Amino acid sequence: MARIWRIGIVKDTSQPMLGLHGLHTAFRGLPNVEVVAQVDSNPQDLDRKLSYTQARRHYLTLEEMLATEALDIVVLCSRHPDEHLEPIRALAARGCHVYCEKPLSASLREADEMVELAARQGIRIAVAHSARYNLSFRTLRRMVAAGDIGQPLSIIGRGKCDHRGGGEDLMVLGTHILDLFAFIFGPPARVMAEVTTAGRPLLAGDRCETIEPIGPAAGDALGALFSFEAGVRGLFESRRGLAAPGSSVTPMGITVHGTAGSLCMRFGDISDPGLQHSPHPGWLEDQAHYEPVPLVEERVIPGAEPLDYALCGHPDIPRARRFMDSNRFAVWDLMRAIEEAREPECSVADARLVQEMIQGIYASALSRSAVDFPLTDRRHPLGEDCRA
DSSP: OOOOEEEEEEOOTTSOOSOOOOGGGTTTTOTTEEEEEEEOSOOTTHHHHHHHHTOSEEESSHHHHHHHOOOSEEEEOOOOGGGSHHHHHHHHHTTOEEEEOSOOOSOHHHHHHHHHHHHHHTOOEEEOOGGGGOHHHHHHHHHHHTTTTSSEEEEEEEOOOSTTTTHHHHHHTHHHHHHHHHHHHOSOSEEEEEEEETTEEOOTTOOOOOSSOOOOOOOSEEEEEEEOGGGOEEEEEEETTOSOTTOSOOOOEEEEEETTEEEEEEOOSSSOOOOEEEOSOSOOOOGGGOEEOOOOOOOOOTTOOOOOGGGTTSTTSOSSTHHHHHHHHHHHHHHHHHHHTSOOSSBHHHHHHHHHHHHHHHHHHHHTSOEESSOSOOSOTTOSOTTO
16 A cells, blocks of 8 residues: 655745745645645635645644644745754654755754754755756756766856845855755865955955845855866856846856856746757857757656646745746655655755855855865854844
């Protein structure tokens, strides 16, 4: 008899958040899955909210749900990084596996604890760095590994570079880009970075105000040069106000240059612009020199219902279909990882590396020197107040 996976959802609508990614719908339509309960401290409009998750029961707190329900996997939907450690502690103590929104944490020491908890309690924690599960980015990675652009030389990535450009962009959106750097080329060996505010280099004690409680952040512009294996260099950049307000074109994305061509992929808020390939060696990022790459989806989830893309654009569900696709593949991979006693494709250790890269950027900018990984000082260079 097939195992029935019992799922819990934690999505607190009493706290308004920017840009949720639809994690609460990830298990819809998957075979042998029962979403048994949902936590929300706000009981208003409950029937509508439960209709999205298809949860059978509602609880006001995580503690109430865990005291009543026997769960296999719990989804943590909050995008505020300070709201992950305590639930993960409670879930790990009960042997519950986790699908967690990014950023995992604003503190490397907290991330270290989560990695240790997962190992000690034998649980799997998957983190929603959705690009890892996106067909375009997976195809890009495969083409780089196959030598389709020759020897890879560099990868260039940017955040959205909007009103959050600099430190907040790094934490909110740069997490996706830095995770892609590591997904494609592995962990970096070192970083050399510059962080500035109105042109002034970062000083000890600097902080910038952030729209969301995303932890310590500083600077309105930054650039970070990472060194990867085989001489590959990675440049991440974010500048405040670079993106035109209201423009459908975003600088957020990556370009990989090689000796025999380049690959480029941008993020789109409504639809994906598609993976682009240039057979010409060089450094141009002008998409006029690029052509679309045909994509072939070979992943199949036996017995899964078709995704309901009509949900795209509903509250807390992005309009771009890729988020529904990626969430489904992410939780399916988590289920397989649990059964196969392996790490999920985007594990808690992978997410910890992203936070380590972020703290490496600030450590380098403050010291005016290159910083090697892994970091020996696990404290945040800007301070440990994760609600800053």
